[in-house]
Amino acid sequence: MYEKQVARAYHKELWTAIVVYIVLLMGSIKFGRPLAEGALRTVVLLLPMIGFGLMIRAVARQVRRVDEYQRLRMLESIGLAFAITGAVTFSYGFLETAGFPHISMFSVWMVMGASWALVGIARAWFDK
Structure with a gap:
């Protein structure tokens, strides 16, 4: 409850x-x-x-x-989403130097939210 x-x-x-x-x-x-x-x-x-x-x-x-277990799971998910976001945005920074179009900084939050959601879905799927 x-x-x-x-x-x-x-x-x-x-x-x-x-x-x-x-x-x-x-x-x-x-x-x-x-x-x-x-x-x-x-x-x-x-x-x-x-x-x-x-x-x-x-x-x-x-x-x-x-509780501690939920906190650990939540923070692990946020940490993974942070790492994924860093990898995606950093990679796209290199692509911009190669001529790809500039993307607004607003997209970083969208990548972070999507990464967090994907991590949550993957954890729910694989933890069954």
Whole structure:
């Protein structure tokens, strides 16, 4: 039962943070892009990072809430995703010097999320 409460609390915190991020992202795009360059525009365009910070907080709180075994598994998965992301982005950096198109830094987070998901799926598949 405790695991369900922990998972519920995590999902509530994470999805709240994601909603905050999306709302701030839409607002920053709508109102920040048309602003003249300067400090105000920079601050408005960075507002979605509040939601991102809340996502980091939700993950950190989840790591503290779970037991030692779950914490070890979670941190191993994050470590593997970090290594995969490093390998993919570093490799693509070499490809850019070979003439491949430049990719936005936003893609790093997408690679990290996909890597984390793939590691989780692989662990669930092979641990049966």
